[in-house]
Amino acid sequence: MAEEYKSDDMKVVEDLTSSEYKWGFVTDIEEIKFPKGLNEDIIKKLSEVKNEPGWMTEWRLKAYRHWLKMEEPKWPKVKYDEVDFQDIIYYSAPKKKPQYESLDEVDPQLLETFEKLGIPLEEQKLLAGVAVDAVFDSVSVATTFKETLAEKGIIFCSMSEAIQNHPDLVKKYLGSVVPYTDNFYAALNSAVFSDGSFVYIPKGVRCPMELSTYFRINAMNTGQFERTLIVADEGSYVSYLEGCTAPMRDENQLHAAVVELIALDNAEIKYSTVQNWYPGDKEGKGGIYNFVTKRGLCKTNAKISWTQVETGSAVTWKYPSCILQGDNSIGEFYSVAVTNNFQQADTGTKMIHIGKNTRSTIVSKGISAGRSDNSYRGLVKISKNAENARNFSQCDSMLLSDTCGAHTFPYIEVENKSAVVEHEATTSKVNEEQIFYLNQRGISTEDAVNMIVNGFCKEVFKELPMEFAVEAQKLLAISLEGSVG
């Protein structure tokens, strides 16, 4: 659809990015591949390959030693085959730039999916002003718009580069919101993270464009351990987009990312995610395990807003959270989670109110179809000193089949009497009268359900940057395909 809008300027972007991203799912790119398994030597070697300074190696090792002492969490309401951490290749990087592959080599089913999606990169081009930092496997291979950003003093680079070029910033902030001791997967990530994105917005700067990164899992048996760190200095603003697609896979793959956001005084960070990792086939075979730790820290008057559209992964386990430490800080969480077939999602947020006059909003929409399970799990904690804290949470679930499950597990902990906390949750099926009304207007049941579901999710979609909103709606339709009737 986007061909006719293609401008010359955007050609550059295309050349840089499409070659990695486009359809080349079964690539025979030369790779540096580590042997399977994890031990101190692997971590040292990983650090060495990446030419990291000593403190980084030491940090990784500390995380690894701590990880050894931890147990895999069992509390989420998801079931999956145990992950054998010794059966994972912890590092693989393309030696040279990947080659353009012929479309004929690609699984037609996948192509069809992308057709329906409207080719995300084309859309990016269409709605110009988006910098794309394409992560191919674990190493960042292309960064665009860097110069525009550099003029403003904005640092937007891969984590590896940041460790080399901005060690002070990394040292100061890495692990400050999600310490390596935080949880099992955060510890693992801290030990073995291969790459990720680093963003620093200087004081008072408003980032002129949406920053975005594409992740993709390519090599067989390679768990991806992304590490993202975004620091918004005083009075700055940034909107960051994260989107992911993954090719068909038979084996389960582990994805354990850590995202840390730091919004200093008066800063604002908007973090949007569209997640559509491979969810497994209709029988529930294969698919990605997505165990992610995302957390933001708000200083005085700061604001962090998480928006996520979760349609992929066989198992999702993710709680983007806000620590509202500074007075008057604001945390927001908008989420749409769609599960179909045998997908399982256990997602939600934590809003920790510490400062005075802190506010948080949670809007979560869960849609379950097929034989899937979809849970919202959230915590709203008002600490003793959080005077006049305010929270509003709304968690709605929609069920599209009689074999799926929709669950809500909110936790509310209040230690201050001036707090006002409201939580409401509803669960219902698609309104048959609405379907009938749309049928009457000549709209097929499948389209009708899509319209209703889109309406149900509108509150969240409107929080997404525009290009993502378009993609999200299409994703939703694809995810729910075949779930009606």
Added chain:
Amino acid sequence: MANSNKPNIKDKYIKDFELFESKLNGQSKSYLHSLRKTAIEKFKSAEFPTLKDEEWRYTNVKPILQSEFIPAANAGEITPSAGEAEKHLYTGFDYYKLVFVNGIFQPALSDIDGITGNAIVSNLGSLKEPELQKLKTHMESIGDSDNAFNILNKAFSVDGAVIFLPDNFILDKPVQILYLTGNEKSEILSSPRNLIVAGKNSQAKIIINYQPLFDVKYFTNVVTDVFTDENAIIDFYKIQNESEKAFHIDKIDITQKGKSVVSNFSLSFGGALVRNDINVLLDDEYIENHLYGLYLATGTQHVDNHTFIDHAKPNCESNELYKGILDEKARGIFSGKILVRKDAQKTNAFQSNKSVLLSDSATVDAKPQLEIYADDVKCSHGATVGQLDMTAYFYILSRGIPADLAKSMLIRAFANDVIEPIKIAALKEQLNHQILQHLHSKDF
């Protein structure tokens, strides 16, 4: 979990059981005792819950395990005067009366004259063999929902209220069951085991009133089972007025059959550490279940309410409303779970929990949960935490009403949603008064 108290306290209760058994003589072969023996065997391998258990994450039972309570059956009996018992009863209406002291039935203080037909309004200890036959199926099991405390109850349950309503039997007056607990000489463990079985089309109103006999430390550990057959209508009022030094752990299991209606009120005023578990199984179609809860806590009181509603069959409706008022350093917990099973289509399930904090040191934790596996359902839950409406408060003050009374009025109004549906007018009146007084006696 390493907890040095645990093996000791468990061994102590197992020894207590041996002592209790040795004094039984002839009764040791009885059916009831065989149940107790099964329970103590289970108890040996059971573990007391810790903060690491998800269902107990907000309630630390350590204070209970650190005390060495003496099972009531092993302690000397005390018989209070009729007047003593009388002043703890709710009055102003006609009722049948079952009075227990430290969990043991007091025939002299009770009054069940006028019960006719095959109905049983009695106590566990005095059931005869034919009566036991009728109730056996409802007494045997130790279920999955039983924790170590519930099993401990079943091991030491020598007595408790038993109400059996045959088909089509309508109880003409409410039954008031009074539990007086406490002993000045020793720290008592009272283990009442209540059983309510309502036949088809039967109706009854039942009040269970827990009161202190002395204002001392003791531990009331109750298990109550309620079974309602088709079309039965049961109103169940549990009013917990224990001593503020006492521990109270109560589990109510309710199993409902087709078209039956159960309204359960759980009103908590007293107790140092209180845990109420209510498990409801809607095991047939067109059932109605209403759970109302109110918890007023002040000082360092800790009140933990857990409810679980299992919608196992289609076309049922459950309604739940819990309200909490927390003052001083009190802590209130509400955890409510609604499970809608795969077959339970056309379920309507609603849950609401509202709490008010009156002090900066009071805390509230809420965990309303929905677990839904059927699609054609309407389910919702809501939870709010806040303080009193300051605009309304100012309005009342501006009409010349003193501050403390104004606050009491607002709280009374807040609690009204839970009190209003009570069907015994005189009881409602007294509870309203009790709420006002409970708060009025405190300095705001």
